[in-house]
Amino acid sequence: MIYPAHLEAIASALAAIFTDGAYADREIARVLKADKRRGSKDRAFIAEQTYNVVRNYRLLRHLAGGGKPKKREDWWRLVGIQLLLEGESLPPWKEFAGLNEKEIQEKWTDAQTTRALRESIPDWLDKVGATQLGELWEPTLSALNEQAPVVLRANRLKATPQEVQKQLATDGIQTEVISDDALLVTERRNLFRTKAFSNGLFEVQDFSSQQAAPALEVEPGHTVIDACAGAGGKSLHLAALMENRGKILSLDIHGWKLKNLKERARRNGVSNLETREITSTKVIKRLAGRADRLLLDVPCSGLGVLRRNPDAKWKLSQDFIDRVVIEQADILSRYSKMVKPGGKMVYATCSILPQENDAQVDAFLASETGQSWTLEHKQTFLPEVDGYDGDGFFVSRLVNAG
Numbered sequence: 390m391i392y393p394a395h396l397e398a399i400a401s402a403l404a405a406i407f408t409d410g411a412y413a414d415r416e417i418a419r420v421l422k423a424d425k426r427r428g429s430k431d432r433a434f435i436a437e438q439t440y441n442v443v444r445n446y447r448l449l450r451h452l453a454g455g456g457k458p459k460k461r462e463d464w465w466r467l468v469g470i471q472l473l474l475e476g477e478s479l480p481p482w483k484e485f486a487g488l489n490e491k492e493i494q495e496k497w498t499d500a501q502t503t504r505a506l507r508e509s510i511p512d513w514l515d516k517v518g519a520t521q522l523g524e525l526w527e528p529t530l531s532a533l534n535e536q537a538p539v540v541l542r543a544n545r546l547k548a549t550p551q552e553v554q555k556q557l558a559t560d561g562i563q564t565e566v567i568s569d570d571a572l573l574v575t576e577r578r579n580l581f582r583t584k585a586f587s588n589g590l591f592e593v594q595d596f597s598s599q600q601a602a603p604a605l606e607v608e609p610g611h612t613v614i615d616a617c618a619g620a621g622g623k624s625l626h627l628a629a630l631m632e633n634r635g636k637i638l639s640l641d642i643h644g645w646k647l648k649n650l651k652e653r654a655r656r657n658g659v660s661n662l663e664t665r666e667i668t669s670t671k672v673i674k675r676l677a678g679r680a681d682r683l684l685l686d687v688p689c690s691g692l693g694v695l696r697r698n699p700d701a702k703w704k705l706s707q708d709f710i711d712r713v714v715i716e717q718a719d720i721l722s723r724y725s726k727m728v729k730p731g732g733k734m735v736y737a738t739c740s741i742l743p744q745e746n747d748a749q750v751d752a753f754l755a756s757e758t759g760q761s762w763t764l765e766h767k768q769t770f771l772p773e774v775d776g777y778d779g780d781g782f783f784v785s786r787l788v789n790a791g
């Protein structure tokens with residue numbers, strides 16, 4: 390059942406995302422918070438339909454006649470078209486008057502022959518993907534338009550995946566254990582309100598992202614630096630792999646993210662982790678030769694996680710990609726000096742572009758700083774290629790001969 394209040398909430402979120410540049414996840418959280426009386430089904434409908442319109446924005450605009458949505462009614466129409474494409478019948482509301490289902494279906498059929506329109510992506514980005522990924526671009530792009538699965542990582546400091554599964558089941562949340570650490574949520578509910586979450590038994594982390602920490606081959610007792618730690622998804626995983634022994638130093642240029650990490654570390658029962666904000670280049674220089682292991686989970690285009698952040702399609706620019714590529718090369722060159730002779734580093738991104746991945750590693754190895762380094766392992770994860778259902782991700786491990 391569709392209610393006008395749902396459409397009002399979705400239209401308000403869409404206007405903020407596209408007109409004011411708000412982040413989709415935060416905006417959806419805001420509109421859901423504004424009316425707490427809604428049940429879980431209504432909340433899910435609002436969140437899903439907002440994401441669907443963000444994902445299909447270009448296609449929906451084309452089907453609506455092409456103009457840039459400005460008024461409340463324009464957003465309502467886009468949602469209406471999205472619902473029609475999903476096979477829903479529309480209520481006879483004035484906002485939907487004039488939406489001709491047959492005409493829309495015909496236009497949709499025509500649009501199927503143009504990839505960038507069908508997959509709803511800017512032309513420039515479609516070109517970048519096709520140039521860099523060749524024939525893998527099309528299936529990847531199509532998979533990036535799907536809804537992302539929710540995957541959890543059991544916090545091994547506190548629980549096995551089977552124990553997490555059992556606890557979540559008491560809250561009516563069904564999961565499937567899909568690896569030694571990971572669980573797939575098969576029925577969506579609010580995970581953050583569960584006892585298992587507040588007790589630090591699990592973190593929400595995609596299966597691909599769960600491959601970064603193990604790739605670093607940490608051991609209990611190591612000194613490990615997570616240099617782009619953010620809110621620390623991977624620092625927490627490293628702590629679990631190190632059984633809370635040795636030392637993890639989590640760095641980032643944003644202190645507020647590290648604050649968040651500290652809170653998560655407490656919840657996770659992590660006791661071997663320290664955070665430090667990178668306030669100048671000296672912070673890195675002073676750590677020269679200190680680390681047994683270094684994780685560089687660098688800033689990137691985020692093209693591998695478009696399923697989770699579909700608004701990035703409309704916010705990314707060629708200029709941003711060019712700048713982030715320069716930043717990645719700079720981070721590799723300066724931060725790698727923190728690794729001891731004989732130590733290892735993992736360079737990882739949530740991008741699928743070779744320019745940010747293999748090419749960065751190759752350029753580093755060919756550089757003067759890279760002369761003492763060799764590549765031990767690398768892997769690109771592409772969603773839906775060979776049936777893989779994780780996010781797009783890249784992991785490489787390099788060793789420093791010293």
Ligand SMILES: C[S@@+](CC[C@H](N)C(=O)[O-])C[C@H]1O[C@@H](n2cnc3c(N)ncnc32)[C@H](O)[C@@H]1O
Nearest residue numbers: 616617618619620621622623641642686687688
């Ligand atoms: C891909 S995110 C890291 C995500 C995090 N590792 C996790 O697992 O949750 C990249 C992080 O790099 C940080 N960053 C950007 N430029 C940086 C720099 N020059 N040095 C260190 N961190 C940087 C960003 O603030 C961001 O938190």
